[in-house]
Amino acid sequence: MLMIDTYMMNDTREICQELQDTYAQLTNLLVFVTNHEGQLITAPSNIDDSSVFEKYSSELQNMFKTEIDKLQGIRQTILSDQWVPGVKWLIAPVSVDQSDTGMYVWGGILIQQGTLQSIITHPNYVQPESGAPADFIELMRSWIQNTGEISPDQEIFKREKITKFAKALSLILKSSFKENRLTQRLNALNETLITEQSIGNPIEEITRAVLASSDLADVFGFALKTAPGKYTIMNSMGMNSGTLGGSTFHEGEGFLGQAVLSPQSSRWRDISRDPRNHFFQQNGLDSVYEVQCFPIRYENEVYGLLFGLSFKERSTPSINPQFEETMISLMGWYIGNHITYEKMEKQLQRFKPLIELSRMIISVQDIQRVMFMLVDMSLNLVWNPSASIVVHRSSEDGKIQMVARGMQSPKGETYAKDIARRYLDNSDKPAASSFINPTTPFSLMLEYPIVYADRTRAVLCVAVSNEQEGEECREILSALAMMGSVVMKSVHDRQQYLSNSNRFAHILHEAIREWNVAHYQLTADAQKIVQEFAMWGGISKEEADVIGRACLMSCTDPSMLRSFPHLFQQEAEMIEDYKHIHDDQSILGTGSYSKGGQIMALAFAIATAGDHDMRVVNDLQINGVDQGLVSQFRLFVLSRHTLQTEINLVEEKAPAAKALTAEGAEGRGLDAIVKQFGLSPREKEVLELVVKASSNKEIAATLFISEHTVKNHLTNIFNKMGVTDRAQAIAAVFNKSIG
Incomplete structure (x- = not known):
């Protein structure tokens, strides 16, 4: 068997580690790779503290080696009991050369549905008989306690992903191994064939x-x-x-x-x-x-x-x-x-951007954005790119979404309709593989069905110059399409979840109208304030959606909300915190309640005040709510108001007091801060944009500087002002503006 270091070195090791980290995040499993002797080849992924693997490396190697010896000859991913029956690990073989398996991918732990209670009461769980280190046993117990039971479908999903990781790892290592072996053989041949006259020639x-x-x-x-x-x-x-x-x-x-x-x-x-x-x-x-x-x-x-x-x-x-x-x-x-x-x-160069994309695309929450990323990446993976298109159908309204590069109307639209007819109209029978279509108006097209929710929902199509290039690109583009399927399914599931959450929240909110019209309006006003606070830049849109639903359902018993499976867990917690803040103002202190509950308290206080919100916000003091958040809300409320009045310029006997506008307040506060702490002109410009809730990227674009320079300016500003974050800095400016 070949030595591991022969084919896992330098950039290849980094690529394998990044790929492992991605799959560990996708499956929510602890993932690592060992050789056939049980030695760790990669650093464990998805673990907060990996020191136990270093401290007890010999003992753990012996444990892994014992298990590997039992699995000699396996050719597919298996589910193995470890330590206590019911505590499962996925073990996938990785074959690198033509001899026996050289590595194993380990993924765990998995607790099958309905087995957790029998695990924690098992004698070997209470008094372990294995020779594992006590620290590792304690770590295993912690994992078991913190790992939820999984359904059979989830088990299948995790097994498939670990298997695909093992296959991808095998492909990368085979390429690396062949590359190293080829280099050695080419060097030997060069000594025979290449003369001084031919050095550098093609x-x-x-x-x-x-x-x-x-x-x-x-x-x-x-x-x-x-x-x-x-x-x-x-x-x-x-x-x-x-x-x-x-x-x-x-x-x-x-x-x-x-x-x-x-x-x-x-x-x-x-x-x-x-x-x-x-x-x-x-x-x-x-x-x-x-x-x-x-x-x-x-x-x-x-x-x-x-x-x-x-x-x-x-x-x-x-x-x-x-x-x-x-x-x-x-x-x-x-x-x-x-x-x-x-x-x-070429294949290695294709793998690197694909791995980088896998880290970015899993966080995308918009189908159209996913389509753009698939089109752009597919063109980067083909050596002679000419055209790429993604056709997607999300509903049955007779319309499709199309994102394309290198195609012009009407040919692009005609081809998209043909794709929809051949793949999407018969989506009840998902297509399972790619297809080289030579009959399109764009030379040869590689067509990859994207399947999720048991139907063909989209098709990735990439133009290639000839069949040979199509064969070379087939596997890497298939991996890209598979990645698109996983991410589109995630986005689809999230959209379904949000749709159900919003629909149920509005049903519960409408029920309030029947018995308390005033409270119905108050909760709607509070939700509107939360949404405006998000548009102002105080929180993200996703946070505002959850907090807004909590406002609409604030009259509903949180225990009833928790009875809806997987829907209103966050909202129930926020409503409980809001009620504690609202009902018991004798408790001092901050930080013990969720941010959502605190924002609900502030939103309802402003909604209750109505037209007198400016008077309320100046004296706003709610126990249990972070003062930095209160200061941020004050500035937000101030920005909602626009000064409108008339000034008599004739026979003015005494100068009239100027009313405080949001812009004036910010300006007066900024000038005072600059004078007190000696901020430079550039630091003043940066702080002014911070007060307007601009991000580091937006500040950099506005001032034509890099984000790194923005971070340096913020560090200097915070040090001079004696604050630690944006919220405290904004609060200081606001206090100066009204002080």
Whole structure:
């Protein structure tokens, strides 16, 4: 068996670790990789403190080795009991070379539905008999207690993801292994083939130089595979080479077509009356006597052919024909290695952006944004990109969404309708694989169905220049489409969840109207204030949605809300906290209640005040609510008001007091802060944008500086003012504006 370090080194190790981190986050499992001796190959992912793996590395290695010895010969992912029956680990084999399994992916822990109680009462859980370290046993107990039971569907999902991670890991490591082995073999061959004159020359020139110096044949040719089963003669050299250059042939067709099917070199003599000679006659070579062919291959993959043609039987043979044949055979092998190396480089270059995309795309919560990312990434994964399109149907209203690059109307729309007819209209029977469509108006199109919720919901289509490129890109684009399926399903499920939550919340809110119209209006006003606070920049839209629903349902018993499975758990907690804040103002202190409950208290206070909210906000003091949040809310309420009055400029006897507008208050507060703490002009500009709730990115864009420079300015501002965050800085400005 090959040593692990042979194929897992440098960038490859980093890529594998990043891929593992992504799958661990996706499955919510502790994931790590060991070799067949139980030694850790990667750092454990999805664990807060991995020191126990370092502290007890020998003991844990022995545990893992014992389990691996039991699993000799496994070829698929298994679910194994560990320590206590019912405590499951997923173990997936990773095969790197043609010998036995070299690595194992471990994913855990899984507690199957209905087994948690029997686990924690098992004798081995209470008094462990295994030789595992006490710290590790305690850590296992903690995991078991904090790991919820999973349904059979969830178990299948996690098993599939761990299996796919193991397969992806195998593919990456195989590529790395082949790359390292190829490098060693190419270096050895370079010492034989490359002279000082050929250093730096492309492979075609080296091939031409080697063949031109040989007297084994009169004409030499160099053909490469350009499509599955199809070859093109790229170069021909020698006197009377005719029109061979650019000609094509297929596997099994004529002498050349038969030669590419043979693993060894081939030779035919006295071919003038052989029907297979017709190919050469078509290209102006009427008197070929002998054909010698040397396949360009690496392992079992054929990339092309080197061949030589002689016009007559040689009366004076080459000084060393065996050496010439060996040299040309080596040349074919060398070219095959070179092509394989380039292909693996391309695949590795494709994997890196795919892994980077996987980290970003899992956080996207908008189907159309996912479509844009799939289109952009698909064009980056194809070497000669021309066009890409994603067609998506989310409803049955007869409309589809289309995102495309490199396509113009009406061809793009016509093709999208054809995709919808062939895939989406029959979505009850999901398509399971990709399809190369040669009949489109955009050359060859690779079409990948995107399936989720048991239906074909979308199709990713990418144009390629030829079938050979399509074959090379098929697997990586399939992985991209699979990633799109996972993320679109996540977005779809979240949208369904939000739709149900909002619908039920409004039903419960409408029920209030029947018995308390005033409270019905008050809760609606509070929700509106929360939404305005989000638009102002105080909280995110997602937070505002949850807090707004909690406002609408504030009259509902939280215990009843918790009876809705997976719907109103956050809202119930916020309502409880809000009621505690509202009902018991004798308790001092802050920080013991959720942020949502505190914002509800502030929103209802402002909603209750109605037109007198400015008077209330100046004296606003609610026990249990963070003062920084109160100060932020004051500035928000101030920004809701616009000053409108008339000023008499005739016979004005005394200057009238200026009313305080939001802009004036901010300006007066800023000037006072600048003077008190000695802020620079640039620091004042940054603080002014902070008060207006601008993000670091927005500040950088406004002032034409980098985000890093913005962070440096904020650090200096906070140090000078003696505050620790934005909220405290905003509060200080507001207090100066009204003080």
